[in-house]
Amino acid sequence: MTKKRPQDLRSARWFAPDDLRSFGHRSRAMQMGLSREDWEGKPVIAILNTWSEAQPCHMHFRDRAEFIKKGILQAGGMPMEIPTHSLSESFLKPTSMLYRNLAAMDVEEQLRAHPVDGAVLMGGCDKSTPALVMGAVSAGLPFLYMPAGPMLRGNFAGQALGSGTDGWKYWDERRAGTITDEQWHGVEGGIARSYGHCMTMGTASTMTAIAEALGLCLPGASSIPAPDAGHQRMAAACGRRAVEMVWEDLTPDKVLTEAAVRNAVTVAMATGCSTNAIIHLIAMARRAGIALTLADLDAIGRTTPVIANVRPSGQGYLMEDFYYAGGLRALMKELGDKLHLGAITVTGRPIGEGLDEAQNFNPDVIRPLSNPVYHEGSLAVLKGNLAPDGAVIKPAAMTPDFYSHTGPALVADSYDELKAIVDDEHHPMTPDTVLVLRNAGPQGGPGMPEWGMLPMPRALLKQGHRDMVRLSDARMSGTSYGACILHVAPEAYIGGPLALLKTGDSVTLDVPGRRLDMEVSAQEIAARRAAWTPPPPRYERGYGAMFARHVEQADKGCDFDFLRTDYGGPAPEPEIH
Incomplete structure (x- = not known):
């Protein structure tokens, strides 16, 4: 591998020339107490930090940024910490998903516009991982991802x-x-006792596992608990490796290959992953020019059993248990030849290198393929006249009695209407009822909020029931569970078939057959469509209006259409003069 020369560094375009513009760059760097020795002939590494006082999962990132800086300095680079959107799952309303693409745009432009040669991305809470990766992939500079780590068990x-x-x-x-x-x-x-992201196999743990399986993390980094001292050492190692990646010119197109994406899907299915993973995986793959589809995801899921016995798909165990059982490397070793072990990672080496040395210290937490938690992957993709472009369900985390089910629909057009229904103990329904929420998709939500684990009706709870079939065009938290059909596409708000469903219509769910249908004739559906009136847009100005005009549907990853790789040419490097 040919090492990049100092004069070839991207940051040298800002700092090296003997002209007035670079005089300004150097003098302002010196204003901050830096000197030529800090940047001359050295890679400048951006540390994109999603720390915020509105982001409890990343409260340790001020400290971790210092360890990353230490590693960058140890390797002969210059750190440049840059704040970016924190995407707090807990506090951001109406939903963090509304702002994932905004954060991805922020990341892309921060990297493109600043005098940096490479980056360490600091994320962990649900949407931060895909936003950081999507933006950095589009920017095209060498980068690696430093995961926040799960919090301690509650x-x-x-x-x-x-x-x-x-x-x-x-x-x-x-x-x-x-x-x-x-x-x-x-x-x-007692449920959230430390900094770090959710310690179940929710969206956060799923997405950090996916980042490692994509080859974007240092080996074993994705499941280190946030308070563990090993997490600080890993942060410093990220800084050192980022400098080396710049000299090696190890850009994301060399890591994010089709083989890497298939590895990520396989690992996601084996972990009992969040349903949100489907949307984010598709979006990240498409940013890399890889046309991942729902059919691809379902096919891999059919042959990849769930082997991580971690809640909510598993029983009893949490991410601390998973880490001490051997973590993601042990799980990948159990998967064996289901993975493309030659895929290159940010280490510059194949993902399978050293995997034989990984140990599984607890085969009840990380199961062998011969004794899975669930015989197929975590997620299943459904299609039918209610979801011609697809819907998603998590069979591993639902009551098996509902795998094949037909029942009458009970439809709510808004979350407030749904709440009134489920809190009314006298509202007519039975355990066979299919509870439906619509107008909660990408445009209808707006932003596709996590309303998809519809609350169980109070009357059924008091009768002892804890699950029923629930259907929506919304998402649900990766920590959720139950017979919840999600991501119905096209969504109701833009006229998808879900908009035409009526209370009392029979709905059939067939998980083994991957079907979702309303038992209504094609002629009746056509008549209802002719009578349907589109609702007004949720937003008429600002970012919300841009979101509504450009967001794609769930089966396409909910990215903006103008951020696809096939939308025009690549963005140019900024002019320095």
Whole structure:
């Protein structure tokens, strides 16, 4: 491999020339206390930091940025920390998904516009991983991803709590009247005990595992618990490796190949992944020019069993258990030849290198293929006259009784209407009812909020039921569970067939057959379509209006159409004069 020369560094365009413009760049760098020795002949490494006081999952990132800087300096580079959108899953409304593409645009433009040669991306909370990767892939500079790491397991009354998953469970029990207010408050205070992202196999843990499987992390980095001292050492190692990647010119197109994407899908399915992974995987792959489809995802899922026994798909265990059992490298070793072991990672070496040395210390947490948690992958893609472009369900985390089910639809056009239905103990329904929420997709939500784990009706909870078939064009938290059909495409708000469903219509779910249909004749559907009136746009100005005009549907990854690789030519390098 030919090493890049100092004069070939991208940052040298800003700092090296003997002209007035570069005089300005150098003098302003010196204004910050830097000197020529800091940048001359050295790669400048951007540290894109998603720290924010509105982002509890990344509260340790101020400290981790310092370790990354240490690693960059150790390797002979110059660090440049740049803040970017934090995408707080907890506090950002109406939904963080509305702003994923905004954050991705921010990342792309930050890297393109500044005098940097490479980057370390700091993320972890749900949408931060895909946003950072999407933007950095489009920018095209060498980068690697530093995951936030999962928080410590929760605790209440001697029981381990899983973030999100146990919140939903105990909320249902409270609504059913089986726990007290005092117990509920105990859960509230014990479910999130440290910085770091959710410690269940929700969207955050899923996406960091996917980043490692794509080859974008240092080996074994994705599941180190956030408070573990090993996480600080990993941060420093990220800084050192980023400098080396610049000299090697290891750009993302050499890492994000079709083989890497297939590895990521396989690993996602084996972990019992979040349903959100489908949307983000498609979006990230398309940024790299790889046409990943729902059919590809379903095909890989058919032959990849769930082997990570971690909530919500698994029973009992959490990400700390997964890490101490051997982490993602142990899981990948169990997958063996299901992976493309020759795919190159940010190390510059094949992802399979050293995998034989990985150890599985607890085969109940990381199962062998011969004893899976679930015989197929975590997710299944459904199609039919209700979802001609696809819908998603998580069979590994639902009651098997509903794998094949037909029941009458009970339709709500808004979340407020849904809440009124599920809180009305006298509303007519049975356990066979298919509860439906529509107008909650990319445009209808707006931003496709995580409303898809529709609340169980209070009346059914009090009868002892804890699952039913629920259907929407929304997403759900990766920590959620149940017989929830999600991401129906096209969404109702733009006239997808879900907009034409009526209360009382029979809906058939066939998970083995991958079907989702309303038992309504084609003639009746055509008549309803002719009578349907499009609703007004959710936004008429600002970012929301841009989102509504350009966001693609869930089966295309919900990216903006103008950010696809086939939309015009590549963005030019900025003029320096």
